[in-house]
Amino acid sequence: MVVALKKSDLYSSLWASCDQLRGGMDASQYKDYILTMLFMKYVSDKAKSDPDSLIEVPEGGSFDDMFAAKNDKEIGDRFNKIIGKLADANGLRNVIDQADFNDPEKLGNGKEMQDRLSKLVTIFRDLDFRGSRAEGDDLLGDAYEYLMRHFATESGKSKGQFYTPAEVSRVLAKVVGIGSSTSQDETVYDPACGSGSLLLKAAAEAPRGMTIYGQEKDNATWALARMNMILHGNATAEIFKGDTITSPSPQLTNGKSLKTFDYVVMNPPFSIKSWNNGLEEDFGRFEYGMPPEKNGDYAFLLHALTSLKSEGKAAVILPHGVLFRGNAEGNIRRELLKRGFIKGIIGLPANLFYGTGIPACIVLLDKENAVSRKGVFMVDASKGFIKDGNKNRLRDQDIHKIVDTFNRQLPIDGYSRMVPMSEIADPKNNYNLNIPRYIDSSEPEDLQDLSAHLHGGIPNRDIDALQTYWDALPALKDALFEPLREGYSNLTVDPSEVQEYALNRSGLELIRADVENVVMEWFGAHREALLGITADTKPNDLIRDLGDDLLARFKGMPLLDEYDVYQQLMSYWNDTMHDDVYLLMTELGNGGSWASAAKPRKTIDDKERKLSEDPDLEIGVGRSKTKYKMDLVSPALMVDRYFADEQARVDELNAKLDLASAAVVEHSEEHGVDEALLAEATNDKSAYTKQLISAVIREARASGDQETLDCANAALELVNREAAAKKAAKEAQAALDEATLRKYGELADEDVKLIVVDDKWHAAIATKIDTEVNALTLALVARVQQLGERYSETVGDLDVELEKLEAKVMGHIAAMGLES
Structure with missing residues (x-):
């Protein structure tokens, strides 16, 4: 198997x-x-x-x-x-x-x-x-x-250093400068390469790969790196053993100087205290200052810098402390900035890495045009992540936004800006690169308005803060608010009605229609490429083309953030579509077709290997039951396209079954409980059974208890009706399942292509993107409701209510004869 x-x-x-x-x-x-x-x-x-x-x-x-x-x-x-x-x-x-x-x-x-x-x-x-x-x-x-x-x-914490999370590796690989014009003979070097995943990600950014060099101190991890290179088709990669700082490999040095490379990527151990144990030769690395004896962060950064060619570029992951610590490190940082070597800084979220929970940053070094560099481009990406167990993880949208922003040098309020060197060198900053000094990414404080609490109304500044929504839904703003006095407005509807207005009376359907049209046009532009998947398709190239075009089409779309839309595509790709594409590629590569890729297979159930699958379709009963898995085309997709009438009939029968079951439950709750007429007709789950009802009927006939007999006969009729409804629904479902299974054998390639590309991929992505519209609308609703409830009662209203409550309490006291 x-x-x-x-x-x-x-x-x-x-x-x-x-x-x-x-x-x-x-x-x-x-x-x-x-x-x-x-x-x-x-x-x-x-x-x-x-x-x-x-x-x-x-x-x-x-x-x-x-x-x-x-x-x-x-x-x-x-x-x-x-x-x-x-x-x-x-x-x-x-x-x-x-x-x-x-x-x-x-x-x-x-x-x-x-x-x-x-x-x-x-x-x-x-x-x-x-x-x-x-x-x-x-x-x-x-x-x-x-x-x-x-x-x-x-x-655990002490032994996870052999692996840089793939998402972070992707960011480094894409911002260091490797791209479509990078040739195969250009070199990339990782002085602390671990298992080699970062090197592989970087080299993969070049169309035909790159010439790879690395060094790793730990012997077992070095072996992992060698295996990793071979597994990924880079058997000629040069991975050397040894401590990069104290003992650079002789193959990576030229006498007393380091060999240089076009690109350096690195995720060295953070703040290592023993970095200089056994250090005898500096290889020209410390001309801008000697790192502190008990912190090796700048030793690795300077090693990366010294390992660069005259126009070389590096991306190094380091703890945030390298941006602002003083003394020896502050002096080194100042010298690097004065010479223009630091091109950019990217602040990352905390708790991304397996060896530490502290926040880290990416320091971008670039020797090309360093003397003319006039500033440092900074990105604060610390808030873009998703929780994944006990770690944080960058999403696809976070990666794309970081890369787009840095590579295009895009200024975004609260996220990125080019910081002039004059500002960094200003005495108040003194070459401190701590990102919050230059980018304020904090959420604005939600201020309480004293005048609104005293006199009523919602502050216009809070309403104006939602301007992106009003730009997209101007009719909603006019429907919800009316002027009260200068600087304040009234909410014209009850807070509980805001959602109904937003969903049904705001023009949201026009935005939803626009979104649907954009998705349709985008998918149409790529439909032929999807229909043309072959064994030689490159999935990474396919999804990159799809994702980049989707981002471009949604840029500037009212209300929606293009990166949120992109994440919906990438989530579907990672969960479903990548598997589909790979399954098709494998089947086509083995001489199969789209139709053969859609064939049902029997489920795997291997207890020894702890591997089992939930079936998508079950045919037969008992020991003769056969369980099937449909990897590419689910039974639901087949039914939607070919058996809509049959499914409607099954739904109708199930609805009748629900009504019949509800009637049984209603009757048993009235007559089958303790001390009721049919208490003995229910089992330990308080449900009627035909056998117990029949026994009650026999006893009632024998005793002449007509009331109990009539009640039991009514119960029996309901139970029989439920059983008949259940049988009809079950038979109809079984017939539908068998027809569905047979239909798989009748599908031609063109049939499967339509189902997979249109009914599955297009429909699923369109639905996921539509949820973004709903989510943003509900966020607006929540904020308007919050403001409406916050200022719904003035202090005067509360005083009046307090007086009423005091009078009520005094009345109770008087009634108890306790009035003084």
Whole structure:
């Protein structure tokens, strides 16, 4: 069996493999085993499908040889030898053989190790990477990121340093300056490369990749980086071992100077205290000052600067403290600013990284035209994120907004601006780069108006603050407010009626229609590209074209933020559409078609691998029941297009069933409760049963209790009516399900294309974008209601109410005879 090529299925399988290793070790250790297995499986599959594969898989050194060792008493030792053969054939000793598969302390003794590794190799045996192109936008790349993210999460605060979150890596890669004109022979270097994900993201921004260099201190993490490069088609990448600051690799130096590169990207360890332990040679890095002895942040920044060519560019993630700390660091910062090396600063949200919760920033260095640089472009992106478990995560819209804003140098109030060097050098700032000094991103305070509380009315300044809404919905403002006195207005409707006005009397339907038309035109422009998906389609390019065009079309649209609209597309892409595209690509690459990609398959239910799927359709009953999964075209889509009348009939029968069931419940609540006539006709769930009602009928006949007999007969009739309605609805649903299943076998390619592209993708995206209109409207409603309720009663009104309450209390006191 081969697991369907969907992210969710692949992730479930990979995480099930982690379950086999939990208990004997923590994630920082078992990640080496899982990633080694992933590597062995991938390169073995790749060698079968690609005769030009850069990795040689020798006889006795493949994943198939590992699977052949399943249930062997010496399985651990055999695994080590098989991996060793592959390592020897490719110069990968101490790279892919870091994990000891024969370690009883981690994997158990005897039978325990045998069972654990046998289950582990079985999980990977069911995965098929022969169709994977490892271009960074394929399933393997996603799977690797998935594993690294979860390993970092489970490894905890002290051991998550091997991984830079993919979202942050994407930002660095896109703002450092790599682009469509970057050639393959240009160089990118990460002096603290961890598992290499940041380097790969940066190189992937160039159309044909780049020449990659990196260095990593931790031996196990260095091995991960080497494997990661091979898995992503960069087997020639140069990744060296050693401490970048104290011992730059000889291959990265020229005598007493550092080799230089076109681009540097880096996420070094934050504020490391032991950065200079063993430092003997500075390699010309500290000409602008020596970093403080117990904080290495500027040591890494200066290393990046020194590693740049004369027109080189760097993006370095560092803690916010580098922007404002004084003394030695302040002096270095001043010297870098005076020379124009710092091009920009991007402030990131707190709690993005796995090793620390503190907020970080990206420092952009650029030697090109440094002498003529007149300012620093700053972006405060600290508020754009989503909560993801106990971490924060950048959304697609946050990434795109950061990149657009920085690369185009767009000034946005409260978000970004070009700060002149004269302002930074001003004595009041003294080369301090703390972003809040230059960008006020704080939310305006919601002020209470004393005059409004005393005399009534809503302050016009609060109404005017909603001007973006009034620009889009001018009729709503006129319907809701009328002048009261200078500077104040009255809410003309009750606060509870504001929502009805906003949704139905505001002209919102015109905006909704405009949005629908824009989405329709946008989708129409890309429909042929979607219909033309092939095995060679590049999903990253496809979604980039879709997303960038959607952003452009919604820029300037009243009421809506184009990045919120973009996020709706990207959420659907990540949740559903990417899987659909990849499934189609795989099927087409294997000689199939759109129609074959839509074929139902039986669900997977493998308890041993902890992998199961909820069926989309069930045919039959009992042991003969067959469960089906429809990955591309759901039964609901089929029914909507082909069986609308049949579904209407099922809905009608279900409605009759609901009425029949309600009548039974109503009767039982009146006559089936304790001490009622039919108390003995209900079970322990207080529900009638036919058997119990029949027993009551027999007793009533025998005793001549006509009242109970009539009541029981009425109950029996209702129960029988409900049973008949249930049978009719069930039979109609079963018939519809069987007709739906048969219809899958009748679909032609053109049928499936229409369903997937129009009924599924277009309809879902249009619906998601429409929710943005509703969400913004409801936000307006909430604010107007808040203002209306806040100032609905003046102090005078409250005084009158207080007098009434005091009089009422005094009346009660007098009635009790307690009046003094």
